Amino acid sequence: MSLQIISIILGSLTLASALMVVLSKHPVRSVIYLVVTFFFITSMYIMMNAQFLAIVNMIVYAGAIMVLFLFVLMLLNLNKEVEPMTTRGAQLAAFIAGGSLFLVLITALKDTLILGQSYRDNDSQIGLVKELGNLLFSKYIVAFELTSILFIAAMVGAILLAKREKQIIE
């Protein structure tokens, strides 16, 4: 019962901070709300005893990716709150696109477990690093290795793009 209450509180806090990402007019504050959202998602993983997933979510999303977001926004100097001009057509297109994404998400998620139910299984070992490692390196080894090759290709590509002009740094 108390688990359910905690999960409801966490869920509503996650939703609230996620909403604030969109509603906040200040880009840097939006990013900070996004970091807070990731923290709440991390806490949900911990509730399900998925420790490894939780900490990786924190390192990769809340740590690395959001730091880069913040970095770019700071350099862009969006300090003055400029409202970008949008035409009526663009607004309509955005409405339709967002609405259809919402529809797709709802159909995809309607059969998933109701929040709180999954926490009952909070002693499960499936999210621990040992289980995950065994699965990744036996059952899903091909997918795992292919993903890592993809990442290396992306990294090499990014470095090549950045190095296109020959720079001489002493």
Place this chain on the structure above:
Amino acid sequence: MDTALLIEKSILVVLLFLVSLGAAAYMTYFERKLAAWIQDRVGPDRAGPFGILQPIADGVKMFLKEDFIPAKADKWLFIIGPGLAMFTALITSAVVPWGPKLHLFGRDIALQVADINIGILYVFGVISIGVYGIMIGGWASNNKYSLYGAIRASSQMISYELAMGVSAITIVLLSGSLSLNAIVESQKDVWNICYQPVAFLIFFICALAELNRAPFDLPECESELVGGYHTEYSSMKLGLYLFAEYTSMFVSSAIMAILFFGGYNFPGMSHFSGNTLAILGIAAFATKIFIFIFVIMWIRWTIPRFRFDQLMHLGWKSLLPLSLVNLLVTGLVIAFKNGWF
């Protein structure tokens, strides 16, 4: 939840908090005395005998100064910045095993707040969010020097996190566990430094860079950036930034002692048992932390600051490849030992 456990953990948390803050406060005194000694001066000697009350005087001074917020600053983020810096500096100590088990009131008391089985990943998670305090504070100040400091801090921390992580993976390979407790236990006979001197060197250099300590103190280098990311800060907000730096120095010394120098293990510990062992273990651990702090300070007052491009060059082109090669060699040796060839 066991009530006794809850009480025990709460006492431990409060104790850790006080010890971290006390250690950080007295590290400022120690740093000034050490600097004075290296530069052939006397150092602070007015407050109390040998100036021993200097940190308290400094703290009182910090609290009594005018707390100023610049007019063009983002007020909310300006206030949150130092708090975040302090928060991330303090929470790492939750997973540090401070000593062997104590026996008190008929209970085994583990001197560790949370023995999670991904302790080392938790440390890296906290490190990766540790940059927010500096970044947010520096940006919210609305000052070009602060912004420069914040940008330098974040790019430096992102760059050195990689080599640091890769060199820590070798330790995970050696001990076969991500839990800090298991890593310490695996070093009962031989400390990891004997197997992994290169990884330790890389880790130590990266830790200096993550801490923004000299020779990597570019985010706050006063000859270029006035005060760096905390240029606009005054009063206890500035105090929190400085305090956070010393607290993370304390905690990262503890982490280095755990990963490479056996944590609370000490030579000849098999002759002791029970509470004697626990107390000697804590003392050994504290000595190791103290030696690390001393070395970090010694480096600060000896080596001049890097230039920023040199810093990036060192991080990406020397330390990262070196740590990757080290990881590869370690992996091969372990595979060979397990008879995979």
